[in-house]
Amino acid sequence: MARLRTAANAMTLAQHLAEARRRFLWCCAAIGAMGTVAFFFYPQILHFLQQPYCNASPGKCAFLVTNPLDGLTLRFKISLFGGFLLAFPVVLWHIWRYVTPGLKANERRYAWPFVLSSVLFFAGGVGVAYFTFNHAIAWLQSIGGTQLISEYNPNQYLMLFLLMMLIFGLTFEFPVVLVAVQLARLVSPRRLLAQWRYAIIGITIFSAAVTPSSDPFSMLALAIPLTVFYFLAIAFGKICRR
Numbered sequence: 001m002a003r004l005r006t007a008a009n010a011m012t013l014a015q016h017l018a019e020a021r022r023r024f025l026w027c028c029a030a031i032g033a034m035g036t037v038a039f040f041f042y043p044q045i046l047h048f049l050q051q052p053y054c055n056a057s058p059g060k061c062a063f064l065v066t067n068p069l070d071g072l073t074l075r076f077k078i079s080l081f082g083g084f085l086l087a088f089p090v091v092l093w094h095i096w097r098y099v100t101p102g103l104k105a106n107e108r109r110y111a112w113p114f115v116l117s118s119v120l121f122f123a124g125g126v127g128v129a130y131f132t133f134n135h136a137i138a139w140l141q142s143i144g145g146t147q148l149i150s151e152y153n154p155n156q157y158l159m160l161f162l163l164m165m166l167i168f169g170l171t172f173e174f175p176v177v178l179v180a181v182q183l184a185r186l187v188s189p190r191r192l193l194a195q196w197r198y199a200i201i202g203i204t205i206f207s208a209a210v211t212p213s214s215d216p217f218s219m220l221a222l223a224i225p226l227t228v229f230y231f232l233a234i235a236f237g238k239i240c241r242r
Contacts, residue, residue, distance in 0.1 A: 035083025125172030
């Protein structure tokens with residue numbers, strides 16, 4: 001009976017593709033809806049994103065626009081990023097719903113914690129990037145010398161800032177992935193712990209390579225949490241495998 005039930009519930013390749021397409025369209029609709037909300041709250045979002053620049057250059061944080069289309073381009077970029085950020089929980093939910101039917105009963109109980117922890121860690125990474133970006137701006141200004149007058153193009157500033165937040169957010173998913181591979185028994189906690197020296201070296205090199213601003217403060221702000229997450233993920237994986 002169990003085999004018959006499994007066969008009856010099995011999906012064909014066409015059904016899998018149709019389900020993936022449906023989930024993808026729902027994700028796009030969520031991003032579009034949240035992007036529309038972000039479009040109307042553009043002034044508040046721009047002020048929020050400009051704040052690290054103003055903290056680094058008090059009283060001298062105006063943006064320089066040289067192209068009539070820059071304002072429109074900036075608004076659409078902020079709307080798109082805001083839509084993705086606000087719809088991120090919905091995207092994860094649909095990924096979870098797509099993957100869940102293929103999981104065993106004992107694997108499904110971890111699905112909710114993984115979705116929730118993914119959202120929290122992504123938000124944590126974005127938050128760390130936001131609160132360290134003013135130090136990155138200050139360092140970049142100081143390295144150029146006092147002879148330079150800083151008036152940034154908003155699109156270039158925004159792309160650097162959003163790229164930094166996106167990289168930090170995705171990189172902070174590292175402990176979630178590490179726990180997942182331990183639960184899948186692809187690697188053991190003991191082996192990960194034995195390789196901790198190489199892991200720290202790899203994390204440091206990775207942080208230096210992916211930090212968009214290339215400043216040492218942002219690199220450390222990424223490397224230190226990832227190192228802590230490495231050991232916490234090992235401990236959590238060991239507990240869950242008991």
